Amino acid sequence: xxxxxxxxxxxxxxxxxxxxxxxxxxxxxxxxxxxxxxxxxxxxxxxxxxxxxxxxxxxxxxxxxxxxxxxxxxxxxxxxxxxxxxxxxxxxxxxxxxxxxxxxxxxxxxxxxxxxxxxxxxxxxxxxxxxxxxxxxxxxxxxxxxxxxxxxxxxxxxxxxxxxxxxxxxxxxxxxxxxxxxxxxxxxxxxxxxxxxxxxxxxxxxxxxxxxxxxxxxxxxxxxxxxxxxxxxxxxxxxxxxxxxxxxxxxxxxxxxxxxxxxxxxxxxxxxxxxxxxxxxxxxxxxxxxxxxxxxxxxxxxxxxxxxxx
Amino acid sequence: xxxxxxxxxxxxxxxxxxxxxxxxxxxxxxxxxxxxxxxxxxxxxxxxxxxxxxxxxxxxxxxxxxxxxxxxxxxxxxxxxxxxxxxxxxxxxxxxxxxxxxxxxxxxxxxxxxxxxxxxxxxxxxxxxxxxxxxxxxxxxxxxxxxxxxxxxxxxxxxxxxxxxxxxxxxxxxxxxxxxxxxxxxxxxxxxxxxxxxxxxxxxxxxxxxxxxxxxxxxxxxxxxxxxxxxxxxxxxxxxxxxxxxxxxxxxxxxxxxxxxxxxxxxxxxxxxxxxxxxxxxxxxxxxxxxxxx
Numbered sequence: 275x276x277x278x279x280x281x282x283x284x285x286x287x288x289x290x291x292x293x294x295x296x297x298x299x300x301x302x303x304x305x306x307x308x309x310x311x312x313x314x315x316x317x318x319x320x321x322x323x324x325x326x327x328x329x330x331x332x333x334x335x336x337x338x339x340x341x342x343x344x345x346x347x348x349x350x351x352x353x354x355x356x357x358x359x360x361x362x363x364x365x366x367x368x369x370x371x372x373x374x375x376x377x378x379x380x381x382x383x384x385x386x387x388x389x390x391x392x393x394x395x396x397x398x399x400x401x402x403x404x405x406x407x408x409x410x411x412x413x414x415x416x417x418x419x420x421x422x423x424x425x426x427x428x429x430x431x432x433x434x435x436x437x438x439x440x441x442x443x444x445x446x447x448x449x450x451x452x453x454x455x456x457x458x459x460x461x462x463x464x465x466x467x468x469x470x471x472x473x474x475x476x477x478x479x480x481x482x483x484x485x486x487x488x489x490x491x492x493x494x495x496x497x498x499x500x501x502x503x504x505x506x507x508x509x510x511x512x513x514x515x516x517x518x519x520x521x522x523x524x525x526x527x528x529x530x531x532x533x534x535x536x537x538x539x540x541x542x543x544x545x546x547x548x549x550x551x552x553x554x555x556x557x558x559x560x561x562x563x564x565x566x567x568x569x570x571x572x573x574x575x576x577x578x579x580x581x582x583x584x
Numbered sequence: 585x586x587x588x589x590x591x592x593x594x595x596x597x598x599x600x601x602x603x604x605x606x607x608x609x610x611x612x613x614x615x616x617x618x619x620x621x622x623x624x625x626x627x628x629x630x631x632x633x634x635x636x637x638x639x640x641x642x643x644x645x646x647x648x649x650x651x652x653x654x655x656x657x658x659x660x661x662x663x664x665x666x667x668x669x670x671x672x673x674x675x676x677x678x679x680x681x682x683x684x685x686x687x688x689x690x691x692x693x694x695x696x697x698x699x700x701x702x703x704x705x706x707x708x709x710x711x712x713x714x715x716x717x718x719x720x721x722x723x724x725x726x727x728x729x730x731x732x733x734x735x736x737x738x739x740x741x742x743x744x745x746x747x748x749x750x751x752x753x754x755x756x757x758x759x760x761x762x763x764x765x766x767x768x769x770x771x772x773x774x775x776x777x778x779x780x781x782x783x784x785x786x787x788x789x790x791x792x793x794x795x796x797x798x799x800x801x802x803x804x805x806x807x808x809x810x811x812x813x814x815x816x817x818x819x820x821x822x823x824x825x826x827x828x829x830x831x832x833x834x835x836x837x838x839x840x841x842x843x844x845x846x847x848x849x850x851x852x853x854x855x856x857x858x859x860x861x862x863x864x865x866x867x868x869x870x871x872x873x874x875x876x877x878x
Contacts, residue, residue, distance in 0.1 A: 289721055292721050293725070296721075417857060419816075420836070420858050522726045526820065541732065552736065556725075559726050
């Protein structure tokens, strides 16, 4: 077990190193370009040269990379070009907002999709199974910005129940979380439901479930005690991996509802060309994605009784 | 053996085979419905220049509701947008745009993904390690982040969008193909080919690839749906194809602030993209069901 975790940690560190190096290469190989971004498009070449000298950009590329990576490890990503404050000052609060949104999404999505998936998988090809499957395909086919448009049209403009933006201008408000979270849940729950359904259906046709039913155990008990435990192993890994998907989906949703989170920060930074902010956001996003991969791998081996470590 | 028997025992070729595959679809109503949705958009996109539509980029009368009459006795079936452009025309020409780019981008991604997967799976060893590592690095990016970085760095043109889709999708395709090849590689006909002295290239192209096509067709349908979403999403975020051509995502982005008094302007493209993606997803679902049945 420790060997597995160790191996995974090493490969995670390797991937982070490669990703950060590529990122640095892409955005900071052109030194004069960086200086131009910081000092503005009308700065003269001499001004840029002076800035480069002052900020240590004339050292060899590899040195600069290690400097940059070392600073990033301690949470220092430099100053934002657009906002003129340290990147970390903006980044952490924004991440907090996204974490709240993600928390709400998972809190609704996981119970919903597991329940639907189990209900569908219990009786394969029944009417219930068919309708749950069709609904989950239907909702997965509506991209986030389309369902956001439709939900806004209904609940904001037609019924007038909910606010159409979530900028939180008057302080934190749960009411403003509802629509962004609903959009993400709507798009995301179908996939987990279908995975749970497949896993449940497979377990229900297995030998040990048949034995349990044939020996006269009550159906409820067979499902709750015997089937569920094995059927939920596969969905667990899927759910953890959804973090990666959520980081993508959150960008569009945050932009649509002007939610002050991490995704909007990244998009604004990239539209402006704020390279230090882009680098920081990307590193964080990849770190979260790789970490979720690690958790899902290790969790799967821990949960799955068929895998034993000697 | 007479000729008739002979033709029966041979698998059909070319067009006959295509007809046979289409006939298989009737086993799944879901697949037929999906195919119908997709074909609806494909046909509309193909015959768009022949339809009696307004020009998609000409300003006429702004903020007309659906079904309202135009000056010259024609009808704005889906209304007009904030610049007075006919929505129906923009949605149909938008379909043309998104279908062309989504198909092209998916095809390019498949080209590279399949090559990587077959080589990694069949050659194994050093090849496999290198290709798998590159894929893992690319897969560790949340997709949207990868798109944003590539397009911020290279600029938003059609070619760069294809490139970004390739970077984001090829690793996933590679994983599927690699898995299929690892399974197929142990079959007798592969050993037979190796014993005959066929080159690795021949085995990969002629023996392995055609036999891996089943799951790949299902995956391609799903990916066409994702790529459609991606292209529209990039358009929505302001990173998509350059104006003025109608892009479904951009149509939503442009008209979203005006939703309170002319909601149809954003709802129409939202429904358009959802129906097209639904078509691809249902088709994929039906095909999977059919392939599992036999």
